[in-house]
Amino acid sequence: MVSSNADIGYNSKVEGGVIVSKADAVINWIRTHSLWPMPMGLACCAIELMAAGASKFDISRFGAEVMRFSPRQSDVMIVAGTVTYKMAPIVRRIYDQMAEPKWVIAMGACASSGGMYRSYATLQGVDRIVPVDVYISGCPPRPEALLDALIKLQDKVSTETSTQNLFKVKS
Amino acid sequence: MIAQDLLVALQGVSSEVAERESADWPSFNCPIDSLVAVLKVLRDNHGYDMLVDATGMDNGVDASPRFTVIYHLLSTANHVYVRVAADCADSENPVAPTVSGLWPGADWHEREAYDLLGITYENHPDMRRILMWDSYPHHPLRKDFPLAGHEDDLWDEEIREETGTKVIPAPMAGGPFVSKSSNFEAQKEPRAKDESWNEKKEKPEG
Ligand code: SF4
Numbered sequence: 001m002v003s004s005n006a007d008i009g010y011n012s013k014v015e016g017g018v019i020v021s022k023a024d025a026v027i028n029w030i031r032t033h034s035l036w037p038m039p040m041g042l043a044c045c046a047i048e049l050m051a052a053g054a055s056k057f058d059i060s061r062f063g064a065e066v067m068r069f070s071p072r073q074s075d076v077m078i079v080a081g082t083v084t085y086k087m088a089p090i091v092r093r094i095y096d097q098m099a100e101p102k103w104v105i106a107m108g109a110c111a112s113s114g115g116m117y118r119s120y121a122t123l124q125g126v127d128r129i130v131p132v133d134v135y136i137s138g139c140p141p142r143p144e145a146l147l148d149a150l151i152k153l154q155d156k157v158s159t160e161t162s163t164q165n166l167f168k169v170k171s
Numbered sequence: 172m173i174a175q176d177l178l179v180a181l182q183g184v185s186s187e188v189a190e191r192e193s194a195d196w197p198s199f200n201c202p203i204d205s206l207v208a209v210l211k212v213l214r215d216n217h218g219y220d221m222l223v224d225a226t227g228m229d230n231g232v233d234a235s236p237r238f239t240v241i242y243h244l245l246s247t248a249n250h251v252y253v254r255v256a257a258d259c260a261d262s263e264n265p266v267a268p269t270v271s272g273l274w275p276g277a278d279w280h281e282r283e284a285y286d287l288l289g290i291t292y293e294n295h296p297d298m299r300r301i302l303m304w305d306s307y308p309h310h311p312l313r314k315d316f317p318l319a320g321h322e323d324d325l326w327d328e329e330i331r332e333e334t335g336t337k338v339i340p341a342p343m344a345g346g347p348f349v350s351k352s353s354n355f356e357a358q359k360e361p362r363a364k365d366e367s368w369n370e371k372k373e374k375p376e377g
Contacts, residue, residue, distance in 0.1 A: 086302075088325065088330075090327075092327075116348070117341075118342060118344075120338075121302070121320075122341070123336075124339065124341060124342065128336045
């Protein structure tokens with residue numbers, strides 16, 4: 001078998017039952033293909049998030065079908081919807097409860113920038129309260145756009161220096 | 172005429188009930204002291220069994236009386252509406268009686284009016300804000316509240332310190348944003364009314 005993954009480069013004729021690789025490559029490979037989302041569905045965008053999870057768009061093709069409603073068990077928070085100032089601290093609290101490593105996707109105009117709600121009640125972009133990895137434009141973005149963002153996030157995850165982060169204490 | 176019959180009946184409850192200008196359904200002004208009695212008569216004797224809306228109105232900063240509470244009732248048997256309005260006596264701290272004893276559904280409507288206009292409902296079972304967070308200091312639908320809002324602290328102290336984020340007035344950038352009435356959907360995209368300034372370009376003087 002010749003692996004399509006150049007990082008692992010497994011060739012059974014040469015290595016036999018042993019795979020030689022970098023720890024980073026293995027860890028990132030595992031993480032990349034099993035991102036468990038925390039669906040932070042706050043408004044209309046959440047409907048598109050649900051569509052992405054349903055049979056037609058099938059987010060499980062990218063290993064992200066296990067929507068966890070417990071932050072303890074999830075890797076990527078998908079903020080899908082309008083974040084009000086009333087909700088913002090709760091979003092942050094849920095983000096804090098997620099175990100490291102964790103990522104955030106801001107889905108739609110509202111989550112990215114406040115969208116059309118230039119209003120006294122709406123947080124002007126969820127990046128004011130949590131660090132965002134990928135932004136998605138659109139109101140609402142189509143499910144394909146979410147899948148695209150997921151692939152972008154996978155690209156990002158696969159280049160992280162995970163072993164160094166393992167022993168790093170976050171300040 | 173429904174309006175005339177109702178007026179006579181309601182004046183039996185309080186002689187100060189008067190007809191109110193209205194473009195559609197019969198509408199009455201009612202002194203706030205007899206508001207609950209008037210609504211009860213409409214419900215029990217005239218078949219207006221459904222409270223469609225209970226809301227309030229700010230007539231303007233200098234207006235007196237400044238706040239008015241408004242009730243829309245529907246007769247589910249006859250499919251006719253009636254509107255009852257009552258002025259709050261105090262313009263500083265407007266107070267109205269609750270009608271949640273007549274229609275339990277009035278509970279949340281009155282909480283909304285309290286939240287957004289600052290009208291306090293007496294004897295309400297649960298007089299808290301319903302939309303904004305409990306410690307929010309303003310009432311956003313009052314006429315003296317700016318469109319963009321005020322700067323405030325986030326309600327959660329821990330998150331406030333952790334993130335340093337504040338409640339800020341929304342960036343208006345030439346707004347308010349309005350969509351032109353046009354035959355073409357593509358031209359209805361909301362645009363700033365005054366496009367000569369935005370977040371990066373200063374607002375021109377004068
Ligand atoms: S971006 Fe559009 S679709 Fe998404 S939550 Fe905001 S208003 Fe709804």
